[in-house]
Amino acid sequence: MPTPPLPAIMIEPIVRATLLEDLGRAGDITTDAVVPADARATTALVARRSGVLAGLDFALMAFRLIDPAIAIHVERHDGSRLSPGETIATISGPARGILTAERSALNFLCHLSGVASATRGVVDAIAGHKTAVVCTRKTMPGLRAAQKYAVRVGGGSNHRFGLDDAVLIKDNHVAIAGGIRPAVQRVRAHVGHMVKIELEVDTIAQLDEALSLRLDAVLLDNMDPVMLRQAVAMVENRMITEASGGIRPDTAVAIAASGVDLMSIGWLTHSAQILDIGLDYRD
Secondary structure (H helix, E strand, O other): OOOOOOOHHHHHHHHHHHHHHHHOOOOOHHHHHHOOOOOEEEEEEEEOOOEEOOOHHHHHHHHHHHOOOOEEEEOOOOOOEEOOOOEEEEEEEEHHHHHHHHHHHHHHHHHHHHHHHHHHHHHHHOOOOOOEEEOOOOOOOOOHHHHHHHHHHOOOEOOOOOOOOOEEEOHHHHHHHOOHHHHHHHHHHHOOOOOOEEEEEOOHHHHHHHOOOOOOEEEEEOOOHHHHHHHHHHHOOOOEEEEEOOOOHHHHHHHHOOOOOEEEOOHHHHOOOOOOEEEEEOO
């Protein structure tokens, strides 16, 4: 099933802020000097290499905000698997507007398609295992909703969106609280019944203590596949198990084979390589 697009009301402020940053105090002085005001052009968004398309609505919003007279014909939609040379959309109309919006549009499209492509690469690598790929809060400021959307487009799922929608008790919380039990007890006394609670552990002894508490999920931090398999056996489906910490494409299969429910991967959003997409002049 295709990933539902983000509402335009969420996309517009992000794209508008990006365009305003690029336009600065004087606008596009290069294009205004070189291109006649009445010039028109036809261009195309074209994939330079294989990957998964994501962020097209962000790119198209950039063109529309700069000049509503720009016409757009979409040929490929988010979630499409792209081949080199494949046309994604045709952009035509006032040439000044197209050139002014070009870089902002491509920044969104290349980055978000890179996130989706990286996610799909891991999802495909662990196909056949029950483990789901999820992202983290390691997102770029202002782009969390966009990046998490791109992860979904790539076949992954989302971890919590922020500090307010779920509890994740990490090692520093435990240290300051004086132990796992008091940390969990304080959370239980503080949050409502709709809030899920996850605890991070990095040893089998900590996991053993966690199993005596009422938790929804346990984050198995920086455990190798052998330890992960032991941890999954101990949990016996009493809570969700999540592997985290330095997971790479070359280690993902062994981690998924341990039987964990989730693997959370921060680099999907903070370090994924862009998907090379260009805007080619056609006429």
